[in-house]
Amino acid sequence: MLNSVIKRSALCRFKFTCLQVSECRPAQIEISKRLYSAKASGNGEYDLCVIGGGPGGYVAAIRGAQLGLKTICVEKRGTLGGTCLNVGCIPSKALLNNSHIYHTVKHDTKRRGIDVSGVSVNLSQMMKAKDDSVKSLTSGIEYLFKKNKVEYAKGTGSFIDPQTLSVKGIDGAADQTIKAKNFIIATGSEVKPFPGVTIDEKKIVSSTGALSLSEVPKKMTVLGGGIIGLEMGSVWSRLGAEVTVVEFLPAVGGPMDADISKALSRIISKQGIKFKTSTKLLSAKVNGDSVEVEIENMKNNKRETYQTDVLLVAIGRVPYTEGLGLDKLGISMDKSNRVIMDSEYRTNIPHIRVIGDATLGPMLAHKAEDEGIAAVEYIAKGQGHVNYNCIPAVMYTHPEVAWVGITEQKAKESGIKYRIGTFPFSANSRAKTNMDADGLVKVIVDAETDRLLGVHMIGPMAGELIGEATLALEYGASAEDVARVCHAHPTLSEATKEAMMAAWCGKSIHF
Amino acid sequence: MLKHYIHQCVKASSCKHSLSVKQRYFHCSALNGVASMFRMPALSPTMEEGNITKWHFKEGDSFKSGDILLEVETDKATMDVEVQDNGILAKVLIEKGSNIPVGKNIAIVADAEDNLKDLELPKDEASSEEQSFSSSKEEVKPIVQDRETKSNVEHKSTSQANDAVNKSFLPSVSYLIHQYKIENPWSIPATGPHGRLLKGDVLAHVGKIDKGVPSSLQKFVRNLEVLDFSGVEPKKPSYTEDSVPVRKSTMIETLKTVPMKDEYITFERSISLEKLKSLLAKRKEKDAFGIDEVVSAMIGDALSISELSKVEPNSIESAYDLLLGAPIVKLKSSVSNFQPKLFPKNNNTKDLHKYIRDSMIGLPSNLSDYVKLNFSSVTKSSSNNVEFLDDVYDMLLGSNSDSIDSRINRHEEPSTTEDLTLTLSIKDNISKSRAIKFVDCLKSNFENPEFVLSRW
Numbered sequence: 002m003l004n005s006v007i008k009r010s011a012l013c014r015f016k017f018t019c020l021q022v023s024e025c026r027p028a029q030i031e032i033s034k035r036l037y038s039a040k041a042s043g044n045g046e047y048d049l050c051v052i053g054g055g056p057g058g059y060v061a062a063i064r065g066a067q068l069g070l071k072t073i074c075v076e077k078r079g080t081l082g083g084t085c086l087n088v089g090c091i092p093s094k095a096l097l098n099n100s101h102i103y104h105t106v107k108h109d110t111k112r113r114g115i116d117v118s119g120v121s122v123n124l125s126q127m128m129k130a131k132d133d134s135v136k137s138l139t140s141g142i143e144y145l146f147k148k149n150k151v152e153y154a155k156g157t158g159s160f161i162d163p164q165t166l167s168v169k170g171i172d173g174a175a176d177q178t179i180k181a182k183n184f185i186i187a188t189g190s191e192v193k194p195f196p197g198v199t200i201d202e203k204k205i206v207s208s209t210g211a212l213s214l215s216e217v218p219k220k221m222t223v224l225g226g227g228i229i230g231l232e233m234g235s236v237w238s239r240l241g242a243e244v245t246v247v248e249f250l251p252a253v254g255g256p257m258d259a260d261i262s263k264a265l266s267r268i269i270s271k272q273g274i275k276f277k278t279s280t281k282l283l284s285a286k287v288n289g290d291s292v293e294v295e296i297e298n299m300k301n302n303k304r305e306t307y308q309t310d311v312l313l314v315a316i317g318r319v320p321y322t323e324g325l326g327l328d329k330l331g332i333s334m335d336k337s338n339r340v341i342m343d344s345e346y347r348t349n350i351p352h353i354r355v356i357g358d359a360t361l362g363p364m365l366a367h368k369a370e371d372e373g374i375a376a377v378e379y380i381a382k383g384q385g386h387v388n389y390n391c392i393p394a395v396m397y398t399h400p401e402v403a404w405v406g407i408t409e410q411k412a413k414e415s416g417i418k419y420r421i422g423t424f425p426f427s428a429n430s431r432a433k434t435n436m437d438a439d440g441l442v443k444v445i446v447d448a449e450t451d452r453l454l455g456v457h458m459i460g461p462m463a464g465e466l467i468g469e470a471t472l473a474l475e476y477g478a479s480a481e482d483v484a485r486v487c488h489a490h491p492t493l494s495e496a497t498k499e500a501m502m503a504a505w506c507g508k509s510i511h512f
Numbered sequence: 513m514l515k516h517y518i519h520q521c522v523k524a525s526s527c528k529h530s531l532s533v534k535q536r537y538f539h540c541s542a543l544n545g546v547a548s549m550f551r552m553p554a555l556s557p558t559m560e561e562g563n564i565t566k567w568h569f570k571e572g573d574s575f576k577s578g579d580i581l582l583e584v585e586t587d588k589a590t591m592d593v594e595v596q597d598n599g600i601l602a603k604v605l606i607e608k609g610s611n612i613p614v615g616k617n618i619a620i621v622a623d624a625e626d627n628l629k630d631l632e633l634p635k636d637e638a639s640s641e642e643q644s645f646s647s648s649k650e651e652v653k654p655i656v657q658d659r660e661t662k663s664n665v666e667h668k669s670t671s672q673a674n675d676a677v678n679k680s681f682l683p684s685v686s687y688l689i690h691q692y693k694i695e696n697p698w699s700i701p702a703t704g705p706h707g708r709l710l711k712g713d714v715l716a717h718v719g720k721i722d723k724g725v726p727s728s729l730q731k732f733v734r735n736l737e738v739l740d741f742s743g744v745e746p747k748k749p750s751y752t753e754d755s756v757p758v759r760k761s762t763m764i765e766t767l768k769t770v771p772m773k774d775e776y777i778t779f780e781r782s783i784s785l786e787k788l789k790s791l792l793a794k795r796k797e798k799d800a801f802g803i804d805e806v807v808s809a810m811i812g813d814a815l816s817i818s819e820l821s822k823v824e825p826n827s828i829e830s831a832y833d834l835l836l837g838a839p840i841v842k843l844k845s846s847v848s849n850f851q852p853k854l855f856p857k858n859n860n861t862k863d864l865h866k867y868i869r870d871s872m873i874g875l876p877s878n879l880s881d882y883v884k885l886n887f888s889s890v891t892k893s894s895s896n897n898v899e900f901l902d903d904v905y906d907m908l909l910g911s912n913s914d915s916i917d918s919r920i921n922r923h924e925e926p927s928t929t930e931d932l933t934l935t936l937s938i939k940d941n942i943s944k945s946r947a948i949k950f951v952d953c954l955k956s957n958f959e960n961p962e963f964v965l966s967r968w
Contacts, residue, residue, distance in 0.1 A: 336745045344738065351952050362739050388705075390736035407736065417732060447729050449721040450712025451684070454733075477704035477733075478682060479711040485683035 047073050049380065050166055050181035052158045052325065055083020057357030057369030058187030059142050064374045066149040068381040073152040073179055079172055081142040081153070082135075083189055085366040088209040091138060093229075095131035096212065096236045097397050104239040113436065122240055128213060154179065160326040163350050183352050183380050186340060187373060188325060190318040190358035195224065198285045198314060204292050205285060205312045208233060218242045218310035222294055224282055226253030228396045230315035231269065235398045237311075238274050245275045245309070247282060247296055249316075254396070258408040258457040260423075260443055265402055265459055268439050272399075285312050320359045335361075345385065346376040354380075368392050391475045395464035400426075400440045403467035406455030406474050409445055418448035422480060422504025426460040428512040429499075430491040437461045442500035444470075444480055451479035451505055462493050469497055480505035547602050547626065550619040552612050555584060555591045562586045563610040564618065567601075574600045574624060582618075598624040684711040692718045703730035781955045788961040806961065814953035 047070075051062040054076030062074035080087055107120045146153050155174040158166045166179045192207040194200065202210035211233040217240045223230040226248030238244040246253060253269075253276060254262040266276055283295040283304070291308040298305075320339045327334065332348045333341045339360050346354040354376045357369030368387075375385030396402040412419045422444040426432040432440075440460030446453055456470035473483045484501040488494050499509035552562065563585040569575055580592040581601070603620040606612060622628060681689065681697070688711065689697050697709060700717045703726040704710040712726040788806075 334747045336747045338747070339744070341744065341746060349948065351949070351956070361741070361744060388737045389739050390733060415732065417729070447712070447725075449725045450710065450715060450729055452710060452712055452729060452733075475705065476682075477708050477710050479684050481684040481687075481711060482682045485687070 045180070047071050047152075047179060047181040049073070049183045049185065049377070050075065050179050051185045051187055051373075052166065053083065053187035053189055053357075053359075054078070054081040054142070054153070055187060055189045055357065055369065056085045056366040057189070057373040058083065058185070059146070060370045061185050061187060061356065061373030061377050062151045063145055063149045065377045065381070066151045068377060070183075070377070070381060072150075073154055073181070074146065075154045075156065075158040075166065075168055075179070077155070077157040077171060079155065080139040081146070082139040084191075086135060086139050086142075088212060090366055092131045092135050092212045093208070093232055093236070094397055095134050096127065097232060097399075099127050099130060100236045100239040101399050109436075122217065124215075124217060124240070131212070157324060159324055160330055163330055163353060184354065185346075185373070185376055186322065186325065186327075186348075186353065186355040186359055187357050187369065188322050188359050189320075189369075190364055191321040192314070193317040193319045195282065195285075195314050195316055198282070198312075200314055201287065204287045204310075205314065207314055211237070211311075211313045211315075214311065220291075220309045221245070221311045221313065222247060222292070222309040223313045223315060224285075225315040225317065226250075226276065226278070227255040227315060227317065228394075230313065231265075231274075231396060231398050233313055233315065234274055235269070235272070238272065242311075243275075244273070245277060247280050247294075248276065248278045249281050249299075251279045253278065254402065256394075256408070257396075257402060257404060258443060258455070259410055261402060261404065261441075261457045261459050264441060265398070268400060268459070269398060318358065318364050322359055345379045346372060362389060363392060363394065365392060365394065388475055391471050393467045393471045395467065397464060400437070400460045401463040402459045403463040404455065404457040405467055405471045406453065407445065408455060408457065409443075412445055412454060417454075419454060420446050420448045420451075420504055422446070422500050422502065422507075422509070424496050424500035424503055424509050424512055426493070426496055428509075429493060429496040430511075431493050432461055432496070434491070435461065442466075442496045444497075444500045444504040446480045446504045451481055453478055453480060453483070456497070456500075458497070460493070460496065466494055466497055469494060547620045547622040549617040550581075550621045552614050552616045552618050553584070553593055554614045555586060555593070556588065559586050559614060561611045561613045564606055564608055564612060565590060567604055567607070567619075569601045571601055571604055572628060574598070595621075600624060600626060600628060602628055681709060682711065685709050685714055688714040688718070694718070701727075703727055781951045783955045783958050785958060788958055791961050810957035810961070811954065813957055814950050 049062070049065040049070045049072045051058045051065070051072065051074045054062075054074050058074060058076070059081050062072050065072040074081075076083075078087060082091070083089075085091060103120070103122055106117055110117050143153065145151075154168045154170075154177060155172055156168040156170040156176070158168050158179075161167050161178070164180055164182075166181070166184070168177050168179060170176050192200070192209070198205060200207050200210070206214070208229050214237070217237060219242065221234070221237050221242040221244045223234040223244060223246045226246045230246060230248075231253065234244045234246055252259065252262045252266070254265050257265070270276060277296065277298070279299045280296050281299060283297055284293075285295070286293050288308070291310055292312045293306060294309055294312060295304065295306045297303070319337070322334075322338065322340060327340065330350060330353070332350060332353065335341055340348055340355040342348055342355045342360050346356055346360070348355055356372035356376050358364040360372075362368055362372075371387045371392075375387045378385040390407075391405060393403060393405040407415075409419070409421065423441050425438075425441045427438045429438065432438040438461075440458065440463070442456070442458040442460065444453070445455040445457075453470070453474050456467065456474070458466060458470075460466075469483070480501040484498055484505050486498070488498040499511060503509040503512075555562065564582060565585050566583045568580050568582060575581060575595055576598050577596060579595055581595045582593050584591055584593055600622045601619060602622045604618070605620065606616075606618045612618065685697070688694070692714075694700070694714070694717070697714070700709060700713050702709040702713055704713070710726065712721065712729065715721045716723050716726050
C-alpha cells in the first residue's frame, strides 16, 4: 500500500519533469542565477563566456546580459567589433561611399547641371574619415558593454578544460581564468590564403591591406570576383586605378543569380573594371616595385604574365579557431575546419556553443548576429530563431547587388516549377530622375501557389530594398501579397512592387 | 474553441474601441455616442502609480483642450493632468484615492458634441483587457494548431470571428476568401510559416491547384530554412585513441565510438557522482524525496531533452544525424512509458550506482531493443574539490539551520568517491546524435543535481 503511494508520487513527479522540460529551462537559469547571487563575490563563475567580440560575439554577449546572464566577452584584437568593424564591412563602406562621391563629382556632374573644377583625391583624409568612423563605432560597443554590464576581457582565450578558459591579457590587461557554465565560440574567420602566394599587405594584400593602401595604385589585380574583390576593386578603380579581376569561375559575383551576375559584369565593365573569368592564377611574385602575375585562361589554356602594382587576394575566408584548444577538448570539426554544431548551436560538448563564421553557413555578419542572439536565447529561454532561407546578401558596389532566397539555378536544380517576374530600374521614375537607372529586380515564385522563393536585385540602394523582400519571404508571402501593398511614389521600392506584379500575373504597369 | 472565438471578439471589440479613442481626436462623428475610459496617466517614464488629489471638473462639465482635468500626486511631485482634446467629463470613477496604478480607469469622458443622456457608457474593460493580455501568450499557438477542429464550431460564431480575423490574413488570402465566398477559412489547412494561411492554401482549397502542391512546397521551403549539412564532412580528430589528452579526472568528456561486432556502437561517459552523493547525504527525514525519485527524474529529463524516444525527428536533427553517419529510426515509444523501478526511501548513498542501474531497466521497451546500458563503477580517490556550497544546498533543501552539522558530516565522509562509467550501446541505425545527447544530459544531470532538484 505504502509502496504504491510512493510509486504514484514518484511517477507523477517524473511525468511532471518530462512535461515541463521546455518550461524548465528558464527555471534552470533562474536557479543558476540564484546560485551566483548566493556567492556573489565568490569565485566569480560566469553564466556565459563569449569568445570573440565581433558582430556575432558582441551581440550575443549583450543579449546574454540583457536576459540576466552574468556575461563576459573575450576579445584579443584590442578593439571590439571583429573583422566587420575593424577591417571589413564598415571601413570598406566608408571607402566605397567616399570614393563614389568623388567619382560622381568628377565624372557625373556636368550632365546634372553642376560645373565643378579642380576635383582631386586627398587619400590620407579619406583614410582618416574611414578610421574615425571605425573608431567611433568600436568604442560605441565598449559603451554598450558597460551599459548592459557585459564584462570585457582583453586577451587571448584558450580552453584549459570544458569549464575553464584561460585568458592571456593584452594591452596591459592582466591574465585571468574564466569559469563559465556556458561558452559561445564566436571567433570568426580569417583571410583564405592562396597557396604559394605570400601576403605582405603592401604589394600583395588581403582585404585588410586593401583598406589602407598609402597611395592609389596605377594597376591593381584582384584575385577573386566575389563580393570582397568587387567592392575593393570598385574603390580603387573609382580613385583612378586600372583594375583587373581574375576569377576562376566562368562568372563573377559568387553565389548570385546568373542573370544578376551577367547584368553586374556588364555594368561594372562599363565603369572600367576588366574581367578575366575562367582564369586561374599560376604564380605571383613581388618584383621590385611591382608584382609579377602569371595567369592561365582555362578555356584556351593561354598563359599570360604581366606586372601589376598591387595584387589583392580575395578568394574567400576560412574559419579561425586557432589557439583556442578545441582539439584538446575533442570538439568535432569538419574538413574545412568549421566547428560542427546542432540546431541549437551546441558542439559535441553541449554547453559549448558556436556561431558565425567559425561554423557552418554563409559567412555574413548579420547571420552571425542572429545566431548569437538565438544561441543565447537557447541558453536562457530554450528557444531561438534563425531562418537560413531568409538571410539577405548584399554587395555594395555601385549599383548595389542584393538577394534573398533561392536563385533561379537552385530552383532549376530542385526541379520545382517556378515563375519569374522582372522589372528594370530604367522604368522606375525615381531611378530615372536620379539619373541612376542601371539594374533590375528579379522575383522568383512558385508557379502554382505564387509563393515567394527568391528575390534578386541589382540597382541603386538594392541593399536597402532587399529588406522588404526578406520580410515578405519570412512571412511566407506570395508575389501578389507584396504587389497589393501600397508603395510610396516616386520611390525605388516601386520597382520591387512592379517586379512582384510581373511575377504574380505576368504584367507590370510601367514596363 | 468557442471560448477562443469569444476571446477573439473581445479582442476585436477592444480594438475598435481604441480606434474610437483615436478618432475622437479627429472629431469623427461616426462613432459618436460612445464614451471612452480615461485612464490614470503616466506622468513620468518611471511612474507606476499615483494618488488623485483633486478633480478640477465636476461630472457633466465640459472641458477644452489644454484644461487641467485633475491633479495627481506622485512620489516626486504633484502634477497637473492636461487634456488633449475638448470633451465632457461624463463620470468620475475614482474621486480620490492613493496608489492608483497607471492605466487604471479613473473616469469616463465623452466627445464635446455628445449628449450625455443617450451616451452609451463603456463597460469596465480593464478586466477583460487584463484577461486578454494575460492569455494572449498562450492564445497565439492554439489559433494555428486547432485550425482543423474549428470547422465544427457553430456557423454564427465563426462568421463573427472571421471579421476579427480577416484583418490578419495576407492580402491575397483575404481577396480569395471574398472572391470565392469562403465561409470558414479556418478549416483550410495552412502551410505558411508559424501556421499562416497562404494564397496557395486557399487556391488548393478551392481546387484551382492540386491539393498536394502547398504541402510539398512547404517541405521544400522548410529544408531551405535550416543549414544544409549535406556537403559537410567531419574531420577525424588529430589525436589517436591512446594519446587522448588527459583532463581533470571528474570531467572526462571524451567520446569514444567503438563499433562492435553485433552492429552496436558504444558511447562511454564517466560520470562523477560526488556532488549528487553529498547532496543526498544532506537529505533529512522531512525531505519528501527518495534517491529513486531523484534518479528517475534525471533519467526522464535526459530522455525527453535528448528526444531519444521522439517519434518524428525534425529535419535539422536528421541532417545532423546524417552528418554523423546514422540514418534515423522512428521509435514509437513515448517517454511516459518509462516506469522507474522503485525502492523504499533510503538514506544510504553508498549504493547510489545500484539505484541508477536498476532505474535504467525501466527504459521504454522498444527503446531497449536498440539501446543497451552497462554500468561499471570505479572507486578512486577524491579529487578534493568538494568545495560545495552549503548555502546552495540549504536553499534547495529548504533549511539553513544546521549547516554546521552537515559540514561536519561531510568532512567525515571517506576521501574516496565512486565514479560511474555509463556505457550506452546503441544499434547502428538509431539516431546517434540523440543517443549522445541522452548520455550527455544524463551526465550533466547527475553532476549538477541541483538543476533537477530545483524544479521540484
